[in-house]
Amino acid sequence: MSNALLEVDSLHVEVDDKPILKGLGIAVQAGEVHAVMGPNGAGKSTLANVLAGRPGYAVTSGAMIFDGVDLADRLPEERALLGLFLAFQYPVEIPGLSNMEFLKAAIDARAKHAGLDEPSAADFIKRAREAAGRVGLSADFLRRGVNEGFSGGEKKRNEILQMLLLQPRLAVLDETDSGLDIDALQVVAAGINAFRSANNAVLLVTHYQRLLNYVVPDRVHVLADGRIVRSGDHTLAEQLEQKGYGWLAS
Amino acid sequence: MAESAEINALVEREYAAGFVTDIAAETLPPGLDEGVVRAISAKKGEPEWMTEWRLDAYRRWRKMRPPRWAHVRFPDIDYQAISYYSAPTGDKPKSLDEVDPELLRTYEKLGIPLHERAKLAGVEGADESAPVAVDAVFDSVSIATTFKEELRDAGVVFCSIAEAIREHPELVRRYLGSVVPKPDNFYAALNSAVFSDGSFVYIPKHTRCPMELSTYFRINAANTGQFERTLIIADAGSYVSYLEGCTAPMRDDNQLHAAVVELVALEDAQIKYSTVQNWYPGDEQGRGGIYNFVTKRGACLGARSKISWTQVETGSAITWKYPSVVLRGDESVGEFHSVALTRNRQQADTGTKMIHIGRGTKSTIVSKGISAGRSQNSYRGLVRMNHGAAGARNHTQCDSLLIGDHCGAHTFPYIESKLPSATIEHEATTSKVSDEQLFLCQQRGIDAEKAVAMIVNGFCKDVFRTLPMEFAVEAAQLLEVSLEGAVG
Numbered sequence: 219m220s221n222a223l224l225e226v227d228s229l230h231v232e233v234d235d236k237p238i239l240k241g242l243g244i245a246v247q248a249g250e251v252h253a254v255m256g257p258n259g260a261g262k263s264t265l266a267n268v269l270a271g272r273p274g275y276a277v278t279s280g281a282m283i284f285d286g287v288d289l290a291d292r293l294p295e296e297r298a299l300l301g302l303f304l305a306f307q308y309p310v311e312i313p314g315l316s317n318m319e320f321l322k323a324a325i326d327a328r329a330k331h332a333g334l335d336e337p338s339a340a341d342f343i344k345r346a347r348e349a350a351g352r353v354g355l356s357a358d359f360l361r362r363g364v365n366e367g368f369s370g371g372e373k374k375r376n377e378i379l380q381m382l383l384l385q386p387r388l389a390v391l392d393e394t395d396s397g398l399d400i401d402a403l404q405v406v407a408a409g410i411n412a413f414r415s416a417n418n419a420v421l422l423v424t425h426y427q428r429l430l431n432y433v434v435p436d437r438v439h440v441l442a443d444g445r446i447v448r449s450g451d452h453t454l455a456e457q458l459e460q461k462g463y464g465w466l467a468s
Numbered sequence: 469m470a471e472s473a474e475i476n477a478l479v480e481r482e483y484a485a486g487f488v489t490d491i492a493a494e495t496l497p498p499g500l501d502e503g504v505v506r507a508i509s510a511k512k513g514e515p516e517w518m519t520e521w522r523l524d525a526y527r528r529w530r531k532m533r534p535p536r537w538a539h540v541r542f543p544d545i546d547y548q549a550i551s552y553y554s555a556p557t558g559d560k561p562k563s564l565d566e567v568d569p570e571l572l573r574t575y576e577k578l579g580i581p582l583h584e585r586a587k588l589a590g591v592e593g594a595d596e597s598a599p600v601a602v603d604a605v606f607d608s609v610s611i612a613t614t615f616k617e618e619l620r621d622a623g624v625v626f627c628s629i630a631e632a633i634r635e636h637p638e639l640v641r642r643y644l645g646s647v648v649p650k651p652d653n654f655y656a657a658l659n660s661a662v663f664s665d666g667s668f669v670y671i672p673k674h675t676r677c678p679m680e681l682s683t684y685f686r687i688n689a690a691n692t693g694q695f696e697r698t699l700i701i702a703d704a705g706s707y708v709s710y711l712e713g714c715t716a717p718m719r720d721d722n723q724l725h726a727a728v729v730e731l732v733a734l735e736d737a738q739i740k741y742s743t744v745q746n747w748y749p750g751d752e753q754g755r756g757g758i759y760n761f762v763t764k765r766g767a768c769l770g771a772r773s774k775i776s777w778t779q780v781e782t783g784s785a786i787t788w789k790y791p792s793v794v795l796r797g798d799e800s801v802g803e804f805h806s807v808a809l810t811r812n813r814q815q816a817d818t819g820t821k822m823i824h825i826g827r828g829t830k831s832t833i834v835s836k837g838i839s840a841g842r843s844q845n846s847y848r849g850l851v852r853m854n855h856g857a858a859g860a861r862n863h864t865q866c867d868s869l870l871i872g873d874h875c876g877a878h879t880f881p882y883i884e885s886k887l888p889s890a891t892i893e894h895e896a897t898t899s900k901v902s903d904e905q906l907f908l909c910q911q912r913g914i915d916a917e918k919a920v921a922m923i924v925n926g927f928c929k930d931v932f933r934t935l936p937m938e939f940a941v942e943a944a945q946l947l948e949v950s951l952e953g954a955v956g
Contacts, residue, residue, distance in 0.1 A: 270911050273903065294910035304911050310904040315926030323922060324912035331913070363926065364908075380912065 222283075223248045223419050224269075224388055229280035231261075231268050238264045240444035241280070246388070246437075249416040253430055253455060254423045256441035257463045262423045263307060265441070266392040269421075270304040271297050285387060299331040301387030305377035305394045312364035317376070320364045321346055321383060328384065349383045352412065354405050371402040378409035389413065390421045395429035407432030427459040440466055495554040495692060500547055502526060505661050508553050512630045512664070515637065525650040525660030534654045538817040539846040539878055540786050542722070542759065550724060552662045554692040601626055603667045603683040605696055615679065622678050624708075625670040629697050632668035639670055643701055647730035647767045647794070655726040655788075656763040659695045663728065666696035671706035671737070680936055682711035685727075693724040700730070702737035704770060709740040709936055714747055714783070722750075722785055727762045735770030735797065740778070742935055743791075744943055747783035752841075754813030757785025764791035768800030768826075776803035777820065778934045780943040785814060790848065792821035795829035795857075802831040805931040809924075809947060810843030810875070819849035819880075824857040824890070833864040836928050839875035846878040853890035861891040868898040869927050871920065899927075921948040 222245040231239035238261045246252050256262050268275040269282060271294040282289040284302055292300075312320065326336045337345070347357045353375040365373050374394055381389050394406055410420060410433045422435060430438075430452065438454040439446045440463070448454065448466055458466075496504060505526045509519040534545070601615035603626065619626050625636060633640050650660040667683040685696060702708055714725075725747060731739050741764075750757025760783075766775035777791035793802030804820035822831035831851065839845040851862045868877035879896050901923050909919030925932070925944055932940045 272907055293915075294907060295913050295915050298911050298913040306908065306911075310902065310908050312905050312908070312923055312926055313899075314929040315922050319922065319926075320909075320912070323909075323914050323918065327913040327915070327918075384912065 222246060223285055224421070225281075225283045226265075226269075227281045227283075229265075229268070229282065230278045231264055232276045232278055233264060233274060237278075238444055239268070242441070242445055244439060244446060246419045246421060248387075248419055250436040251410075251414060251420040251422065251433060252437045252439065253435040253452075254421060254439045254441050254446075255425070255427070255455065255458060258425065260441045261444045262425070262441055263392055266304060266307075266390045266421075266423050269297075269390055270294060270302060295327070298386075299328060303381055303384060303386035303389045305374075305381060305389065305391040307392040307394075307396065309365050309368075309373040309377055311366050311368075313366050315364050316361055317364055318343075318346065318360045321360075321380065324380070324384060345383060349379045352382060353379045353409050355379060370397045371399060374398060374406060375402065375409075378406050381413060382409060385413075386418065388419050388421065390423065392423050393425060394422075395424055395426065403429065404432060427455045430455045442466060495551050498549050498551045500526075500550070500552055500662065504552055508662055508664060511553065511555075512633070514630075514633055517637075517641065518633055521645070521650075522661050525657050526662075528651045529654065529657035529661055532651065532654045532657055535788075538788050538848070539844065539880070540788065540815040540817050542786055542815075545722075545724060545759070547658075551692045552695070553664055555664075601679050601681050603628060603681075605665050605667070605683060605685045618678065619681075623672040623675055624677050625668065626681055627668055629663070629666040629668045629699060632699070636668070636670065639701060640668070640699065643730065643732050644697075644699055645730075647732060647765045648728050648763050653763060655761040656728050659697060659726050659728045659763070662693075663695045663697035666698045666727070667700075668698070669700040669708060669710065671702045671708045673703045674705040675703075676706065677708040680709050680711055682713065685712070685714040693726065695725075696727045698727070698729040699732075700739060700741070701732045702734065702739050702773075704735040704737060706734075707738045710742070711936065712741070712743045712745075714743075714745055722757060722759055724759045724761065725784075727764075729762070729764040729791075731764075731766030731775055733766065733768050733770060733773035733775050733797075733800075736772050737770060738774045738776075739766060740776045740936075741766070741791070743777075743779040743781075744946060745779065745781045745783050745787070746946060748785075749783045749812065749814050750785040752812050754785070757814070758783065760784035760787045760789060762787075762789040764789065765794065765821075766792070766802070767794045768797050768802060768829075770800070771797040771826070772799045772801075773797050774801040774803070776805070776934065778803075778805040778931065779807070779818075780931070780935070780946065781806070781808040781816060781818060782946055784816070787814075787816040787818050789818045790820055792823070792850075793831065794823045794825065795831065795860075796825045797829075798826040799828040799830075800826055801829070803934075804831075804833045804835070804849075805934045806835045806847075807838070807928045807931045807943070807947070808836070808845055808847075809838040809840070810845045811840040812843060813841070814843040814845075816844070817846045817848055819847045821850040822852070822862055824851075824853045824860040824862070824887075827857060828859040829857055830860070831862045833862070833866070834930050835864075835866045836931055837866075837868045837877055838871065838924055838927065839868070839877050840871035842874045844876045844878070846880060848880040848882075850882040850884070851892055851894075852883075853885040853887040853892070855886050857887055858889060860887065862893065864892075864894045864896075865930075866894070866896040867927070868896075869924065870898070870900045871924075 224246040226244045229239050229242040322342055329336045355375055434452050438450055440448040505522050509522055603613040648656050651657050671677050733739050747758035747760055768775055775793045795802050802822050808816045808818050810816045835847045837845040837847055847866050853860050866879055883892055905923055906919050
């Protein structure tokens with residue numbers, strides 16, 4: 219466990235003074251895809267958000283170590299630059315700020331952090347178009363405002379596009395599969411599969427087993443009442459699909 | 469939540485143009501009476517008709533009261549405590565070589581080139597920049613106007629208003645006060661009595677002005693009001709793009725700036741007037757800052773003429789300003805594009821008036837108000853359709869963006885239509901720079917400060933698009949600078 223890419227240990231988190239995570243532990247190695255499943259209100263999204271450092275999620279005890287770095291007291295942008303990526307459950311719109319400018323700023327921030335030159339505009343545009351093509355968004359969309367007037371499916375594709383472009387070490391996908399039709403689901407799944415490599419890892423937070431038909435996880439965890447109550451291989455997801463979560467509840 | 473406090477902290481940043489130039493100046497003692505009006509006129513060497521014009525304005529002003537309807541609060545101004553004239557001593561320089569180096573350094577520090585070297589092409593691979601002619605107004609006088617020769621060759625007159633009164637009296641007598649009459653409002657009347665300098669532009673028939681014209685206003689002296697007067701006349705079929713910038717030192721007292729700008733567009737003429745207003749806004753507690761009480765109006769006199777106002781307002785303690793267009797000529801077009809950013813304790817009440825008189829006249833209003841800190845930001849706009857304005861159309865888009873929880877955004881649209889067939893559209897939105905938007909940017913590795921600047925720039929995009937290229941860059945940078953420190 220010592221050289222895990224992500225190691226979460228006995229994590230307790232409160233939101234508005236209410237305990238949500240109550241001693242959660244999970245370890246993810248590079249090269250792995252983990253799925254965190256569980257009923258509504260179990261704390262799945264809290265896990266995703268607290269990892270990314272969203273304000274309002276207070277860690278009261280426990281630790282989150284990412285690539286050897288303690289995430290406590292790290293700003294959200296610092297975590298991002300360390301290589302932690304969150305695909306949002308409800309991507310927000312930023313009217314007037316084009317996707318292109320937004321993505322360029324994100325890429326440039328990474329380059330600066332790594333002490334590299336910013337990519338040229340031409341190089342950047344080429345990469346952005348390529349990534350857009352892979353998630354089935356037209357190049358025209360890059361000129362539109364960030365998520366501005368996007369359908370639910372387009373917003374989720376845009377999250378995957380950003381993941382492909384930014385190439386994080388760990389991608390945390392918060393219910394990226396929710397609200398997708400079957401075509402979009404397959405596009406998203408293909409994006410995740412293309413992203414998978416020996417150097418990175420994926421944490422899929424999902425309510426349904428559906429996405430796991432296309433992205434086969436190495437480990438499946440069941441989160442209930444703020445803790446991991448069961449872990450197993452991908453067959454655990456199938457069991458959950460058949461039996462629901464009730465049989466695991468204590 | 470804690471992050472709202474963070475967002476509020478975003479809007480505290482030093483004012484970069486706040487230095488004072490140490491230069492000998494001749495300043496009239498505070499106070500205003502007929503003697504002062506005559507003294508100003510005499511200093512300018514004005515003809516008798518101009519002196520009388522000023523005195524008439526002064527007598528009207530004495531009977532007027534300041535407007536109270538704006539959504540701004542400030543203590544009564546003691547008009548006898550203000551000095552109405554201040555000028556660097558010495559004769560007006562005849563050429564740039566004679567301008568006091570201290571003044572040239574002032575403008576250099578502000579990034580305003582008072583030399584006629586066009587920027588060199590190809591330097592650092594940059595685009596070749598077109599030269600811009602500058603009229604620099606320091607306190608009450610114009611100290612230099614560049615590129616006069618080149619403009620004269622094109623038949624364009626670009627000089628200080630004082631010079632125009634002497635050299636082009638026929639044009640000045642005909643048009644001065646024709647768009648903004650002396651008793652139009654309290655501040656306009658005051659300006660008419662005591663205005664000391666400003667710019668004058670005349671573009672002859674069928675002439676496209678060969679370069680951008682700009683005036684840079686600098687208030688330097690303490691306890692002094694600045695009352696500039698600008699008159700731009702675009703003769704039939706001509707075109708001019710005019711830019712205006714302004715800054716002032718940081719001082720604890722409020723200073724009054726009451727300008728009047730009049731634009732006249734004859735048949736088929738076009739005037740594009742852009743302002744980047746960055747007067748000292750006062751400090752975090754609201755101490756000091758400029759009271760920017762300005763009357764700007766354009767008259768589309770000729771058929772198919774067009775006047776566009778674009779303003780980026782980031783400075784001033786209080787802004788009271790409504791650049792307007794009177795659409796007299798048939799099928800004439802009026803445009804108003806505005807970005808007004810207020811922070812700390814700033815108050816802005818700004819907007820426009822579009823008065824449709826001619827047939828088939830069209831107007832467009834795009835207003836973007838951004839409020840941060842404890843500021844108050846109001847849009848106030850009037851669209852009036854007169855009986856004769858058959859087929860007139862207006863479209864108004866009025867958007868407010870709030871940063872933090874302690875500021876206010878207000879919209880006061882007035883629509884007066886005597887014409888059932890007129891088309892008037894009004895759209896308004898209010899939104900907040902949300903914690904969600906900020907977090908999205910941060911999660912992608914963009915720091916909070918940069919993120920807020922990007923979000924605000926996105927919000928203003930429709931207006932920045934209408935600015936001349938170099939000004940658009942300046943405006944975006946100014947906005948970014950003004951927002952620096954807004955997130956902890």
